[in-house]
Amino acid sequence: MSELEGHEYTYRIALPEGSVAPFQHPHGSPGMGNLVSHQTSAEPVYSRMEEDEYTTYRILHPVARDPIPQVAHFSSAAYSEYLLAQPSHYQHVQYGGWPSHEAFQYSMSSGDVCRTVSSLGSDGADVYSLDSYSTHQGFRHGNQPHALLLSPHDQHKMVEKIPAQTSNICQVPVQVVCDVNVGGPVMVLNHCSPDQIPHSMMSDLNAESVSMPAQSFFSEHHSPHEPGSDIGHIEMIVSAEAPQTHSTSAEVTVSLSPEHYVSQFNQTLYPTQAFEHEEVVQTKGCESVKWEKSKRPCNCTKSQCLKLYCECFANGEFCSSCKCTNCFNNTEHVFERSQAVKACLDRNPGAFRPKIGSRKQGNVKGCHTKGCNCKRSGCLKNYCECYEAKIMCTSTCKCVGCRNYDEGCDMKKSSEQDRHDIYFPTRCPVSVITRDVVEATCGCLLAQAEEAQKDGHIAAHAERMILEEFGQCLTQIVRSIFKSSRVQFNL
DNA sequence: GAGTTTGAAACT
DNA sequence: CAGTTTCAAACTC
Numbered sequence: 208m209s210e211l212e213g214h215e216y217t218y219r220i221a222l223p224e225g226s227v228a229p230f231q232h233p234h235g236s237p238g239m240g241n242l243v244s245h246q247t248s249a250e251p252v253y254s255r256m257e258e259d260e261y262t263t264y265r266i267l268h269p270v271a272r273d274p275i276p277q278v279a280h281f282s283s284a285a286y287s288e289y290l291l292a293q294p295s296h297y298q299h300v301q302y303g304g305w306p307s308h309e310a311f312q313y314s315m316s317s318g319d320v321c322r323t324v325s326s327l328g329s330d331g332a333d334v335y336s337l338d339s340y341s342t343h344q345g346f347r348h349g350n351q352p353h354a355l356l357l358s359p360h361d362q363h364k365m366v367e368k369i370p371a372q373t374s375n376i377c378q379v380p381v382q383v384v385c386d387v388n389v390g391g392p393v394m395v396l397n398h399c400s401p402d403q404i405p406h407s408m409m410s411d412l413n414a415e416s417v418s419m420p421a422q423s424f425f426s427e428h429h430s431p432h433e434p435g436s437d438i439g440h441i442e443m444i445v446s447a448e449a450p451q452t453h454s455t456s457a458e459v460t461v462s463l464s465p466e467h468y469v470s471q472f473n474q475t476l477y478p479t480q481a482f483e484h485e486e487v488v489q490t491k492g493c494e495s496v497k498w499e500k501s502k503r504p505c506n507c508t509k510s511q512c513l514k515l516y517c518e519c520f521a522n523g524e525f526c527s528s529c530k531c532t533n534c535f536n537n538t539e540h541v542f543e544r545s546q547a548v549k550a551c552l553d554r555n556p557g558a559f560r561p562k563i564g565s566r567k568q569g570n571v572k573g574c575h576t577k578g579c580n581c582k583r584s585g586c587l588k589n590y591c592e593c594y595e596a597k598i599m600c601t602s603t604c605k606c607v608g609c610r611n612y613d614e615g616c617d618m619k620k621s622s623e624q625d626r627h628d629i630y631f632p633t634r635c636p637v638s639v640i641t642r643d644v645v646e647a648t649c650g651c652l653l654a655q656a657e658e659a660q661k662d663g664h665i666a667a668h669a670e671r672m673i674l675e676e677f678g679q680c681l682t683q684i685v686r687s688i689f690k691s692s693r694v695q696f697n698l
Numbered sequence: 699g700a701g702t703t704t705g706a707a708a709c710t
Numbered sequence: 711c712a713g714t715t716t717c718a719a720a721c722t723c
Contacts, residue, residue: 514707515706554707579706580705581704590705590706591704591705592705
């Protein structure tokens with residue numbers, strides 16, 4: 208039995224065996240930086256790792272040995288420590304092996320996982336690079352593997368090469384699913400198949416009685432690291448019905464922090480709709496605060512909710528309380544769903560990434576990663592994804608007739624132009640009027656003035672010639688603006 | 699609520 | 711990669 212397995216944690220939440228609960232260390236990050244430390248005290252070792260925007264969760268497994276059904280004992284082993292290949296960290300799991308139902312979701316970038324797993328090889332060979340595996344086992348995104356499913360054979364190969372002192376850790380087959388959404392957190396699974404784990408997680412959390420905060424709540428109201436934030440340590444009463452596949456449950460109170468729900472991938476694991484209309488109790492001292500999360504139900508009829516047409520599916524959520532028909536986006540069709548996810552990722556590795564990035568452009572809050580392609584809406588209706596997201600169109604957009612731009616920067620559409628139905632560009636013309644353009648324009652005007660003087664024209668005529676030349680220059684500038692915006696323009 | 703419009707996603 | 715079709719949401723009446 209490992210040291211950690213000897214720890215007994217008591218919570219007040221119904222958490223069926225194999226289910227997932229994110230935790231925050233009650234006193235901040237553990238002392239080992241990214242890892243769960245070798246805590247030997249009776250205090251629970253809740254882990255939360257932050258690396259960039261990623262957060263690590265510990266996934267706990269109840270040890271069904273408590274005779275009191277309302278109180279569970281959980282054991283946890285630090286597989287993350289093992290993954291990061293620090294010999295001293297192996298000690299936790301070395302003695303007792305790997306608890307058979309242990310599962311961890313671990314947050315690292317693909318590259319980090321690649322390096323980490325590579326480092327497991329005793330000979331340092333690259334054969335354990337996720338990159339090499341992912342060519343046939345998972346998905347690729349450019350040169351970076353972003354998903355990996357280790358088959359039992361590959362797991363065995365991996366185990367063979369693991370240093371002796373850690374080899375017994377992997378007596379139980381290991382599956383690693385990393386960075387499925389490219390840039391999202393990494394999930395490390397043990398024992399269960401990759402399909403089973405999300406299923407069990409989602410089954411647990413889909414139970415109607417589960418109450419958890421939704422992403423939007425946190426993102427709208429709270430800064431995860433804001434000092435004194437009310438949500439920094441939320442006490443939540445969470446209860447869930449045990450799914451059929453689980454036999455153990457218990458009452459647990461979990462400390463949650465908002466950032467646990469910010470990643471897209473987590474929405475896959477913790478479907479937002481599972482918390483829809485459900486009450487969450489947040490206590491601060493003696494106060495209790497309730498909130499609800501409403502999710503827009505989809506109405507899909509033909510896509511089986513397994514294509515990106517379906518908002519729920521596109522958001523990494525399960526359908527719940529939707530009006531869809533023939534829906535496969537639920538826990539009863541996990542296999543079909545996972546196939547559909549894979550198909551989407553094959554088509555577009557970034558399919559499940561948020562469309563609205565956080566990158567700021569000037570005063571614009573964010574930007575659409577792909578840009579819109581609107582043609583008839585002027586980007587002033589909710590058909591336009593930029594407009595719907597309440598952001599300006601940018602040069603990334605390929606829209607036609609865009610009006611969703613900063614009028615202080617861009618040109619306005621005059622009534623005359625309205626009559627001729629001239630499309631306006633989405634990008635700021637200032638970027639086109641470079642110093643070279645200005646100098647060239649001035650050169651043309653000077654040349655025209657010199658020509659007028661040389662020809663002996665009167666001042667009024669010379670002025671007219673110069674103005675006409677200026678008009679020509681402006682026409683050229685405007686043409687270049689519209690050309691850069693891929694907009695048809697007839698002057 | 700039915701029908702139309704729209705643009706993203708999917709397909710060819 | 712461009713053109714077309716499919717799809718579901720947004721919109722209009």
